[in-house]
Amino acid sequence: MVKSNNNYDAIVIGGGPAGLAEAYALKAADKNVAVIENYQWGGTCPNRGCDPKKMLLSGVQARDRIEQLQGKGFSEIPWVNWSEIETFKETYTNKIPKGSRDGIVSAGITAIDGEPKFISSDQVEVNDEVYQANNFVIATGQRPSRLNIAGNENLLTSTDFMNLKSMPKKITFIGAGYIAFELATIASSTGAEVHIVHHNDRPLKEFDKSYVDELVEQLQRRGIQFHFNIDTNAIKKSTNGYTLKANNFSLDSDLIVGATGRIPNVENLALDKANVKFDNKGIQTNGYLQTTNPKIYAIGDVLDKVAPKLTPVAGFEARYVASVIIGSQSHEIAYPATPTLVYGGPELAKVGISAVEARKNPDDYQIVDQDLTKWFTYYRTGEHVAKAKVIFDKDRQIVGATILSNEADEVINYLTIAINKKMKYDEIENTIFGYPTPASDLEYLL
Ligand SMILES: Cc1cc2nc3c(=O)[nH]c(=O)nc-3n(C[C@H](O)[C@H](O)[C@H](O)COP(=O)(O)OP(=O)(O)OC[C@H]3O[C@@H](n4cnc5c(N)ncnc54)[C@H](O)[C@@H]3O)c2cc1C
Numbered sequence: 001m002v003k004s005n006n007n008y009d010a011i012v013i014g015g016g017p018a019g020l021a022e023a024y025a026l027k028a029a030d031k032n033v034a035v036i037e038n039y040q041w042g043g044t045c046p047n048r049g050c051d052p053k054k055m056l057l058s059g060v061q062a063r064d065r066i067e068q069l070q071g072k073g074f075s076e077i078p079w080v081n082w083s084e085i086e087t088f089k090e091t092y093t094n095k096i097p098k099g100s101r102d103g104i105v106s107a108g109i110t111a112i113d114g115e116p117k118f119i120s121s122d123q124v125e126v127n128d129e130v131y132q133a134n135n136f137v138i139a140t141g142q143r144p145s146r147l148n149i150a151g152n153e154n155l156l157t158s159t160d161f162m163n164l165k166s167m168p169k170k171i172t173f174i175g176a177g178y179i180a181f182e183l184a185t186i187a188s189s190t191g192a193e194v195h196i197v198h199h200n201d202r203p204l205k206e207f208d209k210s211y212v213d214e215l216v217e218q219l220q221r222r223g224i225q226f227h228f229n230i231d232t233n234a235i236k237k238s239t240n241g242y243t244l245k246a247n248n249f250s251l252d253s254d255l256i257v258g259a260t261g262r263i264p265n266v267e268n269l270a271l272d273k274a275n276v277k278f279d280n281k282g283i284q285t286n287g288y289l290q291t292t293n294p295k296i297y298a299i300g301d302v303l304d305k306v307a308p309k310l311t312p313v314a315g316f317e318a319r320y321v322a323s324v325i326i327g328s329q330s331h332e333i334a335y336p337a338t339p340t341l342v343y344g345g346p347e348l349a350k351v352g353i354s355a356v357e358a359r360k361n362p363d364d365y366q367i368v369d370q371d372l373t374k375w376f377t378y379y380r381t382g383e384h385v386a387k388a389k390v391i392f393d394k395d396r397q398i399v400g401a402t403i404l405s406n407e408a409d410e411v412i413n414y415l416t417i418a419i420n421k422k423m424k425y426d427e428i429e430n431t432i433f434g435y436p437t438p439a440s441d442l443e444y445l446l
């Protein structure tokens with residue numbers, strides 16, 4: 001039996017960036033909305049993902065600035081004090097769950113804490129109460145995957161790493177994706193000996209290979225040691241730490257972090273009761289982000305999708321689904337060009353079409369690959385490497401780019417605007433930017 005006040009226009013499952021953006025967007029359209037969260041309000045990004053990671057990276061950035069100016073005003077390179085910066089990070093993260101929950105409640109959205117399970121196509125049960133809605137939006141995100149090997153219980157996750165109370169002398173990351181590169185850079189800035197063990201020789205495989213090779217060299221310069229083509233088959237507890245085992249390879253460390261990808265949170269929702277199909281890549285949807293049950297939508301990282309699993313993409317999908325639910329949208333979702341970034345020092349960023357794609361149609365595209373290291377912007381701060389590979393179409397419109405530098409985050413965002421606004425190169429050239437800045441360099445990219 002559903003209590004009368006347990007009836008909603010929409011119930012959102014998951015209180016992360018996707019779910020909260022969904023709830024706010026529906027509430028703004030006067031819908032009666034509830035959100036159910038089973039762990040930390042705010043979700044992965046502010047509690048154990050993007051934001052705490054970027055706070056820890058503040059230490060890397062400060063240290064790098066000084067390291068790059070050795071003999072040019074500075075003569076010592078400080079290590080980042082891990083316990084201090086980790087405590088600083090907590091001053092931010094500790095406030096997130098309550099702040100996120102209070103935020104929706106004060107906007108008039110119902111916040112429900114608990115473990116929801118579908119009991120029919122339009123009802124869920126949470127804490128022995130039944131809730132009913134015209135529409136559900138599933139936004140339960142992902143969690144770290146665990147390698148299926150002996151001793152995998154000895155592996156730390158990215159969350160465990162960011163919450164360490166002290167940084168060990170020697171730490172190893174398995175996997176060479178976003179998380180391993182970023183967290184390894186953070187660990188090495190504290191003076192730890194850092195290793196990355198990867199099962200093939202193509203780290204960050206979605207990025208331009210020549211720029212990834214350059215980034216690997218920069219991480220090696222920091223002292224990070226890469227071990228490629230190593231298929232880890234066991235983690236053993238040793239007297240003082242852990243041993244990573246592979247055929248003809250063994251590596252002792254104080255701690256080992258598994259960073260081999262993330263898997264969708266789909267198992268505990270009894271989705272079969274609501275006729276919602278999913279697999280290990282996530283929940284399947286049509287072009288309107290409707291699941292196999294047309295009254296139930298899925299957004300954010302839990303989606304099985306081609307678009308990158310990132311916070312701003314989750315927000316974009318949330319606003320899109322809100323517009324579908326309120327009836328102001330009749331088109332399938334169309335994602336704009338979306339930048340993706342590996343943070344650290346230098347940062348590696350990309351947007352739009354890649355050089356590999358452009359090379360397949362040489363008559364349609366021009367690839368301009370430039371070493372910017374000696375450009376004033378980078379010379380001034382003593383950057384070790386700065387590069388830009390920009391793809392133009394026949395109309396001199398920017399259609400893609402890969403950037404490697406400490407300013408790549410800023411530059412890629414400018415180029416994203418240029419791509420999505422279909423700006424011709426001349427329009428960029430004729431824009432007056434503040435000088436000297438990465439923006440005022442844009443006119444030299446062709
Ligand atoms: C270490 C790390 C660094 C990252 N860095 C970046 C970055 O720099 N930039 C970027 O754009 N993205 C980054 N990401 C990715 C980003 O965090 C995600 O894309 C984003 O959080 C997705 O939002 P979401 O709401 O879909 O999922 P989540 O943020 O995972 O939120 C899902 C919510 O649902 C809840 N939930 C799960 N199961 C249930 C259930 N059964 N019932 C109720 N609630 C449930 C979870 O507790 C969580 O609160 C990073 C991720 C990690 C792990």
Ligand SMILES: NC(=O)c1ccc[n+]([C@@H]2O[C@H](COP(=O)([O-])OP(=O)(O)OC[C@H]3O[C@@H](n4cnc5c(N)ncnc54)[C@H](O)[C@@H]3O)[C@@H](O)[C@H]2O)c1
Pocket residue numbers: 147174175176177178179180182197198199200203204205230231232259260261262308309310340341342343
């Ligand atoms: N800056 C950012 O935007 C950012 C940062 C961190 C995470 N994220 C998000 O989180 C997701 C997960 O990050 P991630 O780094 O865990 O995943 P990932 O998919 O980026 O990388 C996982 C890596 O592990 C490797 N791998 C898989 N199995 C392995 C094995 N058996 N042994 C060794 N290596 C193995 C893969 O080849 C890959 O290189 C990202 O895809 C992204 O959506 C984004």
